[in-house]
Amino acid sequence: MLKSINQKISIVLIVVAVGYLLLAFQLPSFPYSPVDADVLPKGLGVLLILLAIGLYFSKDTETEAEKEQRRIPKKDIAALLVVFVFVFLYIFCLEWLGFVLSTAIFIFFCSLYLGYKKHMTNALVAILFPLFMYVTFTELLKISLPQGILPF
Amino acid sequence: MKKIAGIFLFVIFIVLASACSDDTSSSDKDSNKEWKPEKPIEIVAPAGAGGGWDTTARMAAKVFNEAGIIEEDIGVVNKAGGGGAVGWAYIAGQKESAYNLFVSSPPIILVPLNGQSEYGHEDFTPLANMIADYGAFAVREDAKWDNLNDLFEDMKKDPESITVVGTSSPGSMDHIQFVKIAKAAGVDVKKIKYVTDPDGVGLTQLLNGSVEVFSTGVSETVEQVKAGKIKVLGITAEERLEGETLSDFPTAKEQGIDTTFVNWRGFFGPADMDSAAVKYYEEKFKELSDSKEFADVRKKYGWNEMYMNSSDYKQFLDEQKEDIKSLLDELGLGK
Amino acid sequence: MGSIEGVLTGFQVAFSMEGILFVLIGVFVGTFIGMLPGLGPISAIAVMIPITFGMDPTLALVMMAGVYYGAIFGGSTSSILLNAPGVSGTVATAFDGYPMAQQGKAGKALAIAAISSFVGGTVSVILLMLLAPALSSVAIAFGPPAYFALMFMGLTAITSLSEGSTVKALISAVIGFMVATIGIDAQTGTQRFTFGNANLLEGIDFLVIALGLFALAEVCTLIINRKDLSIDNAHKLGSLRITKNELKEMRGPMTRQSFLGFLLGVLPGAGATIASFIGYITEKKISKKPEEFGKGSVKGLAAPETANNAATSGAFVPLLSLGIPGSGTTAVMLGAFLVLGVQPGPLLMTDHPEIFWGIIASMYIGNVFLLVLNLPLIPYISKILKIPRPLLISLVIMFSVIGVYAINFNTFDLYLLLLFGVIGFLMRIFRFPAPPFILAFILGGMMEQAFRQSLTISNGSLAIFIQEPIALSLLIVGFLSFMFPLVRLLRNRKKERV
Known part of the structure; x- marks a missing residue:
């Protein structure tokens, strides 16, 4: 069950990260560089997934005021x-x-x-x-x- | 509220419709006739303001008008992006137009070969080449190498100890000009260590000892050579250049490395340009190149004269493309 | 020629009638162009180059220098009033300048920005005059490992740039970093995440993101609140009055950031943007009331404004004494020199002392002019905020659209702008801070390049980062500043438990 808004967002972020990673794994390799073009994107993709998981389990719930702010007529x-x-x-x-x-x-x-x-x-x-x-x-x-x- | 939005859409629609119906461009396709421009001409610089392409386009436009070579107004439009690819795509959409020119240089060969543009020089009509610049390979003043052969000998023995820096990425100008000369000297091009410094601080990296060789344009080196901070081991021109300090730079050729690299710069039009118009521009660019005013501009910017007419230019470009393609294939970078 | 004599020649040039006149023209044009949407110092200098043809080189260059720092000076106006930074060096200005203006203190905010800019500009010119020849060795002291360490140090401040959830700040930063990876990778020529679209090859321009995340996101908020037609204290809007207390508050950041900004400006590739961010971050870190930052803090506005102007003078060190352009702007400036037949570099000071010192001396006058020109205009300019909301919204959107269009003359960027506007708005609603995004976007790209350059040079050995003293010390500072908040957090938790 997705209770809090943070959990919903974290699912979206994980989807984004997975999409990004899929693209990162398709990057062609270049023979002359010890750190190739795909290294950093792969790292960032994984990092985003980890952070999104962190967000999913994070305890800080929204205050009422914040919730109010989010509610747009x-x-x-x-x-x-x-x-x-x-x-x-x-x-x-x-x-x-x-x-x-x-x-x-x-x-x-x-x-x-x-x-x-x-x-x-x-x-x-x-x-x-x-x-x-x-x-x-x-x-x-x-x-x-x-x-x-x-x-x- | 809805009403207003509706009116807005309606107005847009009406104006659009009139805009489209207005677009009846008549193209004159009679090649026997003399051709003369009848409306303002646009020159596209496929890069932002201030760079080499932009400067060349603006200077040409200025001298054309001020010296009275072309009477019609000439406007310079910047279409930056993709190392030129965005501007080229724009011109490719102006087929047959005799009013949309653009300025270009080796990237129009290199960028498509690197798979970064679907349009190459074959997709346009070369009009005239105007100027040339050459590459230079510089090392620190206190470096142990005094000529290119010394450097290349060491690169053959211990390729890991020498790093080359340039401003553009592998497969583009700074890299290719070095690889081309090194290959002719017998260096294994796959072992060349090359780093890119996109912020244009390659010279800093050379001076502070982070890298050993700086691959750049000739004019970028002059001041540092005069100040005794760096030395130029070789340049990629056919013959020595003229001018103070410049004439001291040895060519790769005179050091027994039989190859050159020209950073040419010239003007193109869209594909299938009317041949009378091509002839017109060819002559006007020749006139421009021979004018005193443009000679002053060349001097100011340190450009060398290199005029080619349309057919020579095309042949030159085809040869260049062959050369570079084989080089990229050997490096495994060709696409 | 001794350098005292040279300095005197410089002052003679700068304080001659023509000298003063050309400085005036330069700073006036510069401020004006800097205030226009999308036009920063680069375009300002580029459009002025043709005008200098045939002019006396010294006077022309004195004018061009005026255009350059004038444009930086003028750029902060739209940041403060509209939350729409026109150039990258003024993004950090918006962090506190915009909230301050929204509290009805637009005049004060602009005055603080003008004074800080003046101080930053003037102090750094003094430094430039005293140290330019000596600093040329500092300008080249940073190799790729040191640049990596510098960017790393800047990035470690991400968590301090935001309130609330650290996880959210980090997520913002990672996404900003991801956006920075779009385009051709400079080290390998590989296309990353471009989907074969030529418009993405050179990456996404900084302004697209800044105007989207800041200006357009703000427009969304304004649309929702369009009924409150005015801002608070509207009658005091144009008032320039700065209290004694506020002046006292400004003093610290102005002194520190004049020096720090200047030093960062000296480093090729770092420049005004990084100086303004690092200036903002350091002031927030050492402030006793960091919670005020981001809500209209005087210090938070004074710091980046001082730093970016100081960095602008700093950038003249490598340009004049080495002939090395450290940024896109100074590269165009170098072009302006060449057109006039002057080659900046190690020989400039001895061959053309009147130019070398003339430019530097003229900056004193230029900075005074900027202050005198701008202060009286502030009451009028700040009235922009009195424009009724519906019209103001349309105008801000138009401002952002021209600003982005003028980068590449291409509508693709405009659609991206719209996209980032939506992203920025969503980030606001869900309380993801935008500053870490933009900081990671700016620093991340450079950090990655420097990291990989280092490893290519060292043939893959990481030892290169600890062998170089500058790199090592910066890494240690960065590491400590990252750990410090964590340690404090843990200690607080322990206390709570006890």
């Missing part, structure tokens, strides 16, 4: 997921739409979604801030950011 989890999707789309569109456009859209809608009510300020920041960054990077510093579909 469903609504907030939903908010996190939506922002996550926003960021994902932002990254996804960055090189297609270009830096200025995708950033402007992202800032505006992300702030709006999170409850920012002053739409004019929001729109202004969303347009001016990326423009400022873009001009600073590309014109002043000659570091090119994705231009995208805008003509400049």
